[in-house]
Amino acid sequence: MRILYFLGVLALLVSCTEQGAKPVQCHITGTVIDRPESKVLELYTHIDGEAAASSRPVAEIKIRDGKFAYDLALDEADYCTLSFAEEKARGSWFPIHFIADGDTVRLTLYPDAEEHRIEGTGATAEFQGYKEQLALLNEAYYEKVDSLDDCNAYNSEAYSALIAQLETTDQRSDAFKALVEQFNAMSDEEKLTETAFNQRKAYEAEYLASLLAILDQKPTLARYALLAEQMQYRLPDGAILEIYERRYADALTDHYLSAYCRRQLAGLRVAVGKQYIDFEAPDVEGTMHRLSTLMEGAELTLLDLWASWCGPCRRGSIAVIPLYEEYKERGFKVIGVARESEDLSDLKRAIEQDGYPWPQLVELDDRIHLWSQYGCSNAAGRKFLLDKAGTILAIDPSVEELTSILKERLDE
Numbered sequence: 001m002r003i004l005y006f007l008g009v010l011a012l013l014v015s016c017t018e019q020g021a022k023p024v025q026c027h028i029t030g031t032v033i034d035r036p037e038s039k040v041l042e043l044y045t046h047i048d049g050e051a052a053a054s055s056r057p058v059a060e061i062k063i064r065d066g067k068f069a070y071d072l073a074l075d076e077a078d079y080c081t082l083s084f085a086e087e088k089a090r091g092s093w094f095p096i097h098f099i100a101d102g103d104t105v106r107l108t109l110y111p112d113a114e115e116h117r118i119e120g121t122g123a124t125a126e127f128q129g130y131k132e133q134l135a136l137l138n139e140a141y142y143e144k145v146d147s148l149d150d151c152n153a154y155n156s157e158a159y160s161a162l163i164a165q166l167e168t169t170d171q172r173s174d175a176f177k178a179l180v181e182q183f184n185a186m187s188d189e190e191k192l193t194e195t196a197f198n199q200r201k202a203y204e205a206e207y208l209a210s211l212l213a214i215l216d217q218k219p220t221l222a223r224y225a226l227l228a229e230q231m232q233y234r235l236p237d238g239a240i241l242e243i244y245e246r247r248y249a250d251a252l253t254d255h256y257l258s259a260y261c262r263r264q265l266a267g268l269r270v271a272v273g274k275q276y277i278d279f280e281a282p283d284v285e286g287t288m289h290r291l292s293t294l295m296e297g298a299e300l301t302l303l304d305l306w307a308s309w310c311g312p313c314r315r316g317s318i319a320v321i322p323l324y325e326e327y328k329e330r331g332f333k334v335i336g337v338a339r340e341s342e343d344l345s346d347l348k349r350a351i352e353q354d355g356y357p358w359p360q361l362v363e364l365d366d367r368i369h370l371w372s373q374y375g376c377s378n379a380a381g382r383k384f385l386l387d388k389a390g391t392i393l394a395i396d397p398s399v400e401e402l403t404s405i406l407k408e409r410l411d412e
Helices: 002-012 085-090 122-150 157-167 174-185 194-215 221-230 238-248 256-269 291-295 311-330 345-354 399-410
Strands: 024-032 040-045 059-062 067-074 078-084 096-100 103-109 117-119 280-282 288-290 300-306 332-340 360-364 382-387 392-395
Touching: 024 096, 040 067, 040 085, 059 067, 078 085, 078 256, 096 103, 096 122, 096 221, 103 122, 117 122, 122 194, 122 221, 157 174, 194 221, 194 238, 221 238, 221 256, 238 256, 280 360, 288 291, 291 300, 291 332, 300 311, 300 399, 311 332, 311 345, 311 399, 332 345, 345 360, 392 399
Parallel strands: 024 103, 300 332, 332 360
Antiparallel strands: 024 067, 040 059, 040 078, 078 096, 103 117, 280 288, 300 382, 382 392
């Protein structure tokens, strides 16, 4: 029934042609069902508004007696995200995506995110129609998963036996660590029964075919938003990239979604054997520096993208300090860039606590979109080892790998 409704609405949409940039006023209104603990919705604009390090909502919408409303003024129709504040505070949340293109967007939000309903006109309705079409494929697949799971025919015997061992083994023991390594080494085909694995492959093929059928048409704002979502967590390849180059690269070029996709795809150039991307960024005092200038005189440079709020990043950077001290006089440089938001107080405190002896630059509020350019927009940090010609020698090398390369290239 939803598909028929979607097709009927889609046939009437006026917004399916390319839209020019023009200011819009969007009234956002809705009802929250059976969520008495929910008091505030956080609103983000732009497709990377919530994922960016700045991660500050453009508005906090109060929920009163299960109702909420907000009038959003935008320079152009845009991709937006709503998140429940209490979920964000817990560190686990389900973002609610929609397009605000004028008129009214009506939302009905439930405890189960899969039940959320979003209604509107124009690009809003078109986008939600596509999302519902794809969601129906998900629902059909997970019904099959549940059916197999109910009769113990989803997980393979080897996988089930390994899980049973993990549950009964002391987590502090070497035996547990060995089991975890064995678990991580298992492929999906080894984890699933033959029937379950074949069903997954069939589902993935059907989902991709449906997605490509939607995207491989004249670009609209809704289709562009759907394409951009494919670039949020992994860089596209194959058919999706081919469709982008053929249909979208020269479409809606003035819209933020187009700029976002171009930045994300720039990350495809960042690979071992390719050239690094030069940039300018300020230090903690606000003085601008160019990476290539800081690299001058070095045989090897480790570009350390990190953040004060990322524990693993900081531990990885601290582990490099002894290597830096050992090899800094032999042509090894480290240049840090911290991904921060709002102010630099946390960064300055982290630098003092960790004792980094190398230059530190700042990407504040994702102003230069550096993480996107380096193909890690949704990551807190990443490390790139560069030679003096700017060629990327390694990405996220371990301390052992870095030590080996430094010994090979810099030891006399």
